[in-house]
Structures are given as C-alpha cells and as structure tokens.
Amino acid sequence: MRKKLITLIAATLLLVPTAMRADEGMWIPMLLGRNQAAMQKAGMHITAQDIYDVNNASLKDAVLLFGSGCTGEFVSQEGLLLTNHHCGYSYIVRHSTVEHDYLTNGFWAMNRSEEIPCPGLTVTRLVRMEDVTRQVLEGVTDQTSEQDRETIVEKNIQAVCAKAVEGTHYKAIVKPFYYGNQYFMYVNEVFTDVRLVGAPPSNIGKFGGDTDNWMWPRHTGDFSMFRVYVGKDNKPAAYSKDNVPYRPLKHLEISLKGVDEGDFTFVFGYPGTTRRYVTHDYVDMAANQTNPVRIALRTIRLDHYNAAMRRSAGQRLKYASRVASIANGWKKWQGETLGIERLHGVEQKIAQEEQFRKWAADKPEYRDVLDQMEDNYAKMREVELEWTYFSEAVLASDFMRRTIELRGIASRGDDGRVEKMLNDSRKYFEDFEEHSPVDKAIFIECFTYMWERGFAPYMNLKHTTASEVEATLEKIYDKSALNNPKKLEKLLGMKREKMIHAIAKDPAVELFAQAYDYCYSDKKRQQYNTADDNIQRLMRTYIRGMMEQYPDSNFFPDANLTLRVAYGHVEGFRPKDATYYTAYSTIDGIMEKENPDVYDYRVEPRLKELWQKKDYGHYANKKGELPVAFIATNHTTGGNSGSPVLNADGQLVGINFDRCWEGTMSDLLFDPAYCRNISLDIRYCLFIIDKYAGARHLVDEMTLIDN
Numbered sequence: 001m002r003k004k005l006i007t008l009i010a011a012t013l014l015l016v017p018t019a020m021r022a023d024e025g026m027w028i029p030m031l032l033g034r035n036q037a038a039m040q041k042a043g044m045h046i047t048a049q050d051i052y053d054v055n056n057a058s059l060k061d062a063v064l065l066f067g068s069g070c071t072g073e074f075v076s077q078e079g080l081l082l083t084n085h086h087c088g089y090s091y092i093v094r095h096s097t098v099e100h101d102y103l104t105n106g107f108w109a110m111n112r113s114e115e116i117p118c119p120g121l122t123v124t125r126l127v128r129m130e131d132v133t134r135q136v137l138e139g140v141t142d143q144t145s146e147q148d149r150e151t152i153v154e155k156n157i158q159a160v161c162a163k164a165v166e167g168t169h170y171k172a173i174v175k176p177f178y179y180g181n182q183y184f185m186y187v188n189e190v191f192t193d194v195r196l197v198g199a200p201p202s203n204i205g206k207f208g209g210d211t212d213n214w215m216w217p218r219h220t221g222d223f224s225m226f227r228v229y230v231g232k233d234n235k236p237a238a239y240s241k242d243n244v245p246y247r248p249l250k251h252l253e254i255s256l257k258g259v260d261e262g263d264f265t266f267v268f269g270y271p272g273t274t275r276r277y278v279t280h281d282y283v284d285m286a287a288n289q290t291n292p293v294r295i296a297l298r299t300i301r302l303d304h305y306n307a308a309m310r311r312s313a314g315q316r317l318k319y320a321s322r323v324a325s326i327a328n329g330w331k332k333w334q335g336e337t338l339g340i341e342r343l344h345g346v347e348q349k350i351a352q353e354e355q356f357r358k359w360a361a362d363k364p365e366y367r368d369v370l371d372q373m374e375d376n377y378a379k380m381r382e383v384e385l386e387w388t389y390f391s392e393a394v395l396a397s398d399f400m401r402r403t404i405e406l407r408g409i410a411s412r413g414d415d416g417r418v419e420k421m422l423n424d425s426r427k428y429f430e431d432f433e434e435h436s437p438v439d440k441a442i443f444i445e446c447f448t449y450m451w452e453r454g455f456a457p458y459m460n461l462k463h464t465t466a467s468e469v470e471a472t473l474e475k476i477y478d479k480s481a482l483n484n485p486k487k488l489e490k491l492l493g494m495k496r497e498k499m500i501h502a503i504a505k506d507p508a509v510e511l512f513a514q515a516y517d518y519c520y521s522d523k524k525r526q527q528y529n530t531a532d533d534n535i536q537r538l539m540r541t542y543i544r545g546m547m548e549q550y551p552d553s554n555f556f557p558d559a560n561l562t563l564r565v566a567y568g569h570v571e572g573f574r575p576k577d578a579t580y581y582t583a584y585s586t587i588d589g590i591m592e593k594e595n596p597d598v599y600d601y602r603v604e605p606r607l608k609e610l611w612q613k614k615d616y617g618h619y620a621n622k623k624g625e626l627p628v629a630f631i632a633t634n635h636t637t638g639g640n641s642g643s644p645v646l647n648a649d650g651q652l653v654g655i656n657f658d659r660c661w662e663g664t665m666s667d668l669l670f671d672p673a674y675c676r677n678i679s680l681d682i683r684y685c686l687f688i689i690d691k692y693a694g695a696r697h698l699v700d701e702m703t704l705i706d707n
C-alpha cells in the first residue's frame, strides 16, 4: 500500500524532488542578478542592482533587522521605521500600565519629545555582504575531522570578521549556507537608540487576536512605528536626549495605488529558519512526534491563561505577551502537521530519497549518506520526546522555572544572585493570590500529563492513580519555599553551607533535579547532540549531492536570519472543496466580524464611525473600498514579520505579517496551491495613522506616490 502510494506520488509533479517550484525560494540579495530575468519576467520593472548595491544607496539600505527576530523598514528621511504591531508588542507592553494602557488604547507621539526610548532594542542595517567561503575553509581538507573543522572554521571566521571591521564602527558576522558548503560575511551597522513612535490600539493592531492568527481572511492592522536616533555624526550612539533622528541612505517610497490579483510583489526581509532539504525522518518526527505533544501541552497552558485573562484587565496585561507567543507556535504546528499530511510529505520525501539513492549508487562519496542519516535520526528520536517534554511540560510553570534560579545560587555561588532572587520574588509575590492558582494548575496538569504517558518514572509514582499524583504535586507546590515569601527569605538568609543543603532538600528543587536527570541527563544530551552534529554534517554532503544530481536547478539556501528576497504574485487560493479565498480583505470584513462579547472581535467606536461615513480619504481603492490586507505567493517564514512588501517598481505596498494556515508547512514543504503570505495593505496603515489617530504629521514625513 505504502509502496503504491509512493509510486503514485512519484508519478506526479512531486517527483521533481529539488527543482524549485514557481514562487518558492528566499534569495540572497547579493546574488540576485541570477534571479533578475525571472523576476522581470514575472513583472518586476526594476533591476537587481536597485535592490542590492554596495556602491550606491539601494533598497537594502532601507530594510532592517528589527530586534533579533523581525524586520523593519525606513519610510522617512528622519529615521521613521515601520514594523509589525506584534514585533513592537513587548515594547508597547513594557510601557503600559493599567492607567496608561498603550497596549489596549494605542499610543501616538504627537511630537518628537513624546517618543519613548526602548532600552535594549536594536535595529541592524546591512552595509555589505561577501562570500568568504575560501577564507573560512582555509586549512580544511577532506581528511580534517569534524571537530578540527569546527575549530579551524571558528578561528578563520574571527579573523575574517576582525579584518572586515577594522577601523570602523561596524560589526561583522559570518553565517553558514547549505549546511556549511558556503559561508557569507555580513558587515552590519547596529543602531541602539530606538524609540516608540506609534501603535494602534490592540483591537486594531491585534484585531482577531489568536482566533484569526495564521488565518485568512484577515483584518489585523498589524503595524507599529519606531524612530532610530543617532549621534550628530549620523552614526549609532547609545541613548542620549541629545541624539538626533537618523538620516537613512534610503527610505522607501509608498505607493497608494495598491495591488490587484496577479500583480508582482516581492518581500525583502529577514526570514529566520526553514528546513527545505531535510529527509523524511525529520518531517515525520515533526508532524507525528513533536508537534502533537507540544500542541497538547500548550493547550493546557493556554486554557489556564486565557481563563485568567478573562477575569481582569490586570491579568490580561500580565499574560498578554506570553500567551501571544505560546499560542503562536501552538497554532502554527497544527497547520504544519495538517499541511504535511495533505501533501503526503513523508512519502514525498521518501520518493525523493529513492531517486537520490539510485543516482548515488555508484558514487562512494554519496552512496551511504542517507543510510547514515537514518541511523542518526533513529538515535535522535530515542531521546527527542524527552527533550520536548522537558521544554513544554517541565518548564511550563513559573514554579519550575524559578527552581533554576535557586539551583544557580546553590551551584554557582552568590555573586549578587541572592539579592536578585529576593528582588524578583518580591515582585513575583505581588499578585501571587491571583497568579498562584493559575501557575499551580499548569504545573500539576503538565506533570500529570507526562506521568500518564510514562514520562515521569522518576516521580516514584508508578503504581498510583492520577489523582494521587496530583495530590503529591500539590504538596510539592505548597511546601516549597518558592511559594512562601517568609520561607524563601529565611532560606536565602542562611549561611552558605546550610543554605546549599536546604535548597537541595526543597521539594521543588528535588522534583526539578529528577526531571532534569531523566529528560536531559548527560547521556541523553550527548546522544542527541552527537546525532544532531552528524545529521548536520551529513546534510552538508547530501545537499551537495543533490546539487550535482540536478545541476540545472537553482537551490535557494535555507533561511538563516539573513537578508533575503522572495517574490511572487498577489493571488487568492482554494483552501478546501467549494471554497475560494479572494486576495484582499476590506474594512467591511472588520464590521462583519464585530462582536462586542468576544474580546478579539471588539471594534473601536471611532473606527466604526469612520466606516459609517466612508471617510477613507485617499486611502480607498478604485472601487471606494478601504483595503486592509492581501495575500500573495511570496515564500516567507518567521522573521519576515514587518518585512516590506514591494511592487514591481520597488515601492512599498504592504507590510508582511503572517502566512495562511493551510500553507504553514512551507518551512519544510512549499506548495504553490496553498502557501500564501499575508500582508497589511499600506493604505490601511496610513488610514489608521492619519484618519483614525490624527497623527497626520507622521504621514507627512513619508514619500507617497499617488498615481
């Protein structure tokens, strides 16, 4: 049966194992010349050099790594930057209190002095990139052991980077491509004074919340604005009130024309991680082993946090950020598993591997690579679940996470740790009465879940019932000093020897230590890491082999949080039988979704008023509608959030913020029929700034093209 299915799949288009399908790929800006013809054929009017050029200002000078995992873009001569609401989220939360709740109500700086510094936030501009493969691999031969290779590579990288930035304020990093077959160096300029300028209220910036997250049709005004400040010499400087707005080499022009079905678009940004070339074992492990466990355990956490968030505004603010991030993965993995199943992803990979095996049969360099890969995945899979349980169950509660701090005090000495723990705990106990039942329930349910599946033998509870396990866990929770301010203070006030002893005896620390030893013992860690190292090394050979096997294919390198260009077309899709999704949404859809009883679907009265009056200014489309979001076939992933979406002329038409649920397997398998990125229409963004918030001065800074 399985064999038949494979043959069936192999007989279809899926056989072309590594040939890139239309629209798939995240390309290297420096090498974009290779894609230029295809991009122009697809509709682009500009050149690869307009996008990336080291000698002249080019679009790349306007595109930034925002923080450490999002993208942003300059839209004015004065360092004004756009990114997503969910990228600015933690900074908006950080400056919010119940009295000044910017998260709920939005925030708009009406002049420069009101812009809020965000310590710790950086934005990074790529100055130039360079292929440094030769320098990095100098001294490495076919005979070099893997360990020696690592040492040599590391040393070479340091030397290359040091030389590249000598005498400048730039920073350089080198990243491996194709599992270390190639290396590129990135010389960057890092800005450290970044200030919050504007954010819409949550019921615009996060409209639809986690209910609509990863879904189309979408109506989220997912944007926020920041400004980069520098010293008087226009160079990065630490925060100072004397700093001035940065004057970028390039800022993006904004097109008010919008996009239509079929139009060419490209996304320019920092995609984080894809695994396009992994073998069937990885796909199977993700879809059938890791994802289901992660999803089940996160459901437990989300149920408790969501219930708490419904209880009070304070609780809502407290849990908002963590729920957003827990729910994000939780939902994506569900879509990913479904997508893998729909595409017969595992069988598809097996079919590709069969082709490779046939091709490699007479090539000693490649002949055994897939067998070895399977052996290593078998080793990895033996311990992988315990790792998943450790991160998703053991570390699910604050209670267990706080034991880490306590253990640190015992094992690593004081060094300010006691004081820090006392301070942190004082804060922790402030809303303990509300928080504790939530955290306790999460702790108990996650451990019980593990126990029920045989993953907590260390609890010595093999022959008891679930309710006895729960009672024991409850006792641990109640008896630990971590949940008792007085006990904790007493514990941390003890003389060192005595304290170390008492910490080790705390029931929470005991439980954590057992869980750690079980899930994460040296032996298991070693087994996992060795398998992983081997797989990385084998992938290096495997992908080199595939490139030889298909010399005419243009292999895009997996995303690795370096600047990339993806291109495609605005296009609707058919998510299921008898259903077609058109390519854009409008403000009318917000009013259709409106439901005052559902938090995610509450509509701001002022927005409704503008809608009723159809007061859209010049932000409406030709039909008089106010567009909110659109979908296209650009290949994107996490990290692309906030990326500029540009039209054929390289003008800004949208801000990327998500993908459609049916296509979230695109990190592993791309399917042009289902994979769509979701972008905020720039006209809705401007409408909100200008018409809704009355922050016209910000729009006036931008360069709008209206023809």
Ligand code: ARG
Pocket: 086, 206, 209, 210, 213, 214, 323, 324, 325, 327, 328, 638, 641, 657, 658, 659
């Ligand atoms: N799914 C989008 C991305 O992966 C948006 C996430 C933030 N929104 C949310 N409702 N949690 O980043």
Ligand code: ASP
Pocket: 070, 636, 637, 638, 639, 640, 641, 642, 657, 658, 659
């Ligand atoms: N929402 C994602 C991000 O934050 C984008 C994606 O995964 O498509 O980068």
